[in-house]
Amino acid sequence: MIDELLIPLLKIVIVLNATLVAVTYMVLLERKVIAWAQSRLGPMRVGPYGVLQPIADAIKLMIKEDITPVRADRWVFTAAPIISMVPALIVYAVIPFGPTIHLFGRSVSLYITDINVGLLYIVSVASVGVYGIILAGYASNSKYPLLASLRASAQLISYEVAVTLTLVSVILMAGSLSMVEIVNAQYNQHVWFVFAQPMAFVIVLIGGLAETNRAPFDLPEAEQELTGGFHTEYSGMRFALFFLAEYANMIVVSSVVVTLFFAGWLPPFPNTPALHVLYYVPSWAWFLIKSFVFLYLFIWIRATLPRYRYDQLMNIGWKVLIPLAIVNLVITGIVKVALI
Amino acid sequence: MLLSASLFIIGVIGVMVRRNIIIIFMSIELILNAVNINLVAFSAQLGNQIGQVFAVFVIAVAAAEAAVGLGIILAFYRNKETINIDEMNLMRS
Amino acid sequence: MAQAIAFYVIAACILGFGVLVISTKDTVHSVLFLVLDFLFVAALYVLLGAQFLAAIQVLVYAGGIVVLYLFVVMLVNLKRPPEAHSDPHRRTKLGFGLAAAVLVELGAIAAYGYARPATAFAMPAAAAMPVSGNTEQVGWLLYTSYLIPFEIASMLLLVAMIGAIVLAKREL
Numbered sequence: 001m002i003d004e005l006l007i008p009l010l011k012i013v014i015v016l017n018a019t020l021v022a023v024t025y026m027v028l029l030e031r032k033v034i035a036w037a038q039s040r041l042g043p044m045r046v047g048p049y050g051v052l053q054p055i056a057d058a059i060k061l062m063i064k065e066d067i068t069p070v071r072a073d074r075w076v077f078t079a080a081p082i083i084s085m086v087p088a089l090i091v092y093a094v095i096p097f098g099p100t101i102h103l104f105g106r107s108v109s110l111y112i113t114d115i116n117v118g119l120l121y122i123v124s125v126a127s128v129g130v131y132g133i134i135l136a137g138y139a140s141n142s143k144y145p146l147l148a149s150l151r152a153s154a155q156l157i158s159y160e161v162a163v164t165l166t167l168v169s170v171i172l173m174a175g176s177l178s179m180v181e182i183v184n185a186q187y188n189q190h191v192w193f194v195f196a197q198p199m200a201f202v203i204v205l206i207g208g209l210a211e212t213n214r215a216p217f218d219l220p221e222a223e224q225e226l227t228g229g230f231h232t233e234y235s236g237m238r239f240a241l242f243f244l245a246e247y248a249n250m251i252v253v254s255s256v257v258v259t260l261f262f263a264g265w266l267p268p269f270p271n272t273p274a275l276h277v278l279y280y281v282p283s284w285a286w287f288l289i290k291s292f293v294f295l296y297l298f299i300w301i302r303a304t305l306p307r308y309r310y311d312q313l314m315n316i317g318w319k320v321l322i323p324l325a326i327v328n329l330v331i332t333g334i335v336k337v338a339l340i
Numbered sequence: 341m342l343l344s345a346s347l348f349i350i351g352v353i354g355v356m357v358r359r360n361i362i363i364i365f366m367s368i369e370l371i372l373n374a375v376n377i378n379l380v381a382f383s384a385q386l387g388n389q390i391g392q393v394f395a396v397f398v399i400a401v402a403a404a405e406a407a408v409g410l411g412i413i414l415a416f417y418r419n420k421e422t423i424n425i426d427e428m429n430l431m432r433s
Numbered sequence: 434m435a436q437a438i439a440f441y442v443i444a445a446c447i448l449g450f451g452v453l454v455i456s457t458k459d460t461v462h463s464v465l466f467l468v469l470d471f472l473f474v475a476a477l478y479v480l481l482g483a484q485f486l487a488a489i490q491v492l493v494y495a496g497g498i499v500v501l502y503l504f505v506v507m508l509v510n511l512k513r514p515p516e517a518h519s520d521p522h523r524r525t526k527l528g529f530g531l532a533a534a535v536l537v538e539l540g541a542i543a544a545y546g547y548a549r550p551a552t553a554f555a556m557p558a559a560a561a562m563p564v565s566g567n568t569e570q571v572g573w574l575l576y577t578s579y580l581i582p583f584e585i586a587s588m589l590l591l592v593a594m595i596g597a598i599v600l601a602k603r604e605l
Binding site for chain 1: 461462465468472484485487488489491492495496497500503504507
């Protein structure tokens with residue numbers, strides 16, 4: 001009884017809290033990294049080396065006036081940031097931070113749950129996250145946010161197609177939809193999937209950038225475009241929720257990429273006995289290190305590349321990524337059948 | 341099965357009574373969902389997966405029909421500026 | 434026991450949101466209730482053990498088709514409410530009457546089925562499935578016994594895609 005109910009509850013509490021703290025500090029990390037890329041120092045005043053800056057930001061956003069436009073749809077206006085945030089958080093239910101380990105005398109699995117359609121669950125939850133953006137633009141009851149939100153959602157659903165097609169080829173390699181099984185398959189096949197499917201990795205990386213509205217695909221939310229995009233009319237805590245949702249999405253994408261292509265919690269070269277000393281680093285630490293590398297990569301890309309125009313963006317999504325994804329799928333299928 | 345029948349009834353009422361053509365389309369989706377629930381319920385009871393396979397096909401057909409139907413609505417709206425189904429009478433004059 | 438409670442709660446939500454879908458004046462709210470309806474239907478599928486279908490339902494239906502509906506609703510947002518005047522030709526009472534007739538008919542079938550215990554009819558022996566797990570079973574059936582409907586469905590989707598693109602273009 002305690003095992004079934006209390007332990008998952010504890011895991012949920014830990015993961016949610018860790019995620020929210022991580023998302024808040026992502027703001028600081030991003031500002032620091034972009035600053036260093038531009039030869040300056042970033043936030044330095046609040047706390048030592050600016051470490052308390054996110055807390056100051058949170059306090060500022062919470063005490064700001066909460067404006068609702070006059071003829072906006074109140075229910076939808078309030079619901080839109082929530083709809084944006086919830087899918088980003090519930091994906092964590094299936095991401096494995098580590099295998100089943102022994103803690104305090106019982107075996108605890110380091111993931112909240114392992115459903116046998118795990119990857120499909122992640123993709124479907126991501127497709128529900130589009131609603132937050134559409135409803136935000138609609139509920140603001142003004143022209144520019146509506147247009148910006150329609151553009152943003154068109155971008156999101158286009159790249160969703162390419163990413164889903166690519167994920168099918170990863171499923172072909174692993175033979176199962178469950179996330180834990182995919183990591184185990186990488187262990188059994190002695191190869192990280194990034195080396196077996198480099199094109200898939202590149203497509204998922206680019207698609208993930210576009211899915212989370214990150215640079216260089218961040219046209220929908222850039223300040224210079226369409227007077228601030230779909231969250232123009234939002235202020236205070238709701239605005240904060242949108243941005244936290246975006247950072248949470250970013251962490252989710254990097255976790256998923258790590259699990260699918262870089263063998264989640266396994267150390268590098270997991271099968272060679274000589275390197276067994278690497279197993280002393282706990283599995284969730286490997287997961288966090290690899291995720292952090294990808295988060296750094298995302299921020300690095302934002303600091304470096306200029307923004308794509310909207311038609312270039314849609315061009316890449318439909319005319320480049322989808323054919324590449326299909327070609328990848330065909331090649332994977334042929335190689336898999338030929339190797340049996 | 342009672343659930344599926346009642347959802348079907350609700351969908352039929354929606355199709356017959358409302359005039360907004362988009363809501364009519366959504367009621368059709370409700371009807372299709374009711375059918376799907378019925379199929380899945382049978383599949384669960386008989387231990388067979390054939391019902392689920394058929395439900396997958398129904399979802400695919402519903403997607404195709406929604407896409408084409410909404411395209412027709414958009415084309416019509418561009419011409420006639422209305423979505424009230426009682427005013428969509430190009431054949432009468 | 435818990436399963437029965439869950440079923441009744443989900444069923445009540447599905448029906449409740451269904452009624453709200455067809456009775457709300459505002460189109461956007463109607464679409465949102467439809468999304469909630471679909472999500473509850475997906476929960477029902479999980480309860481009935483069809484996890485693959487539940488994920489597909491959320492992915493395609495709630496995540497794709499209703500987004501399409503939302504787009505069209507926003508592009509067609511009229512100033513005047515679309516139900517401003519009633520058409521004398523419209524026979525609302527006939528609509529309700531037809532719905533009542535369908536209800537009576539379904540009730541008759543249900544009562545008939547209760548009166549005679551359904552004889553356990555023999556299902557055709559399903560092809561031997563070497564793997565377990567819901568997705569694998571559905572996939573096995575899709576690709577072996579029902580391959581031709583699968584191909585036809587993909588052709589249908591291709592035709593629908595081309596048709597939708599052609600319909601939505603401004604100039605041909």
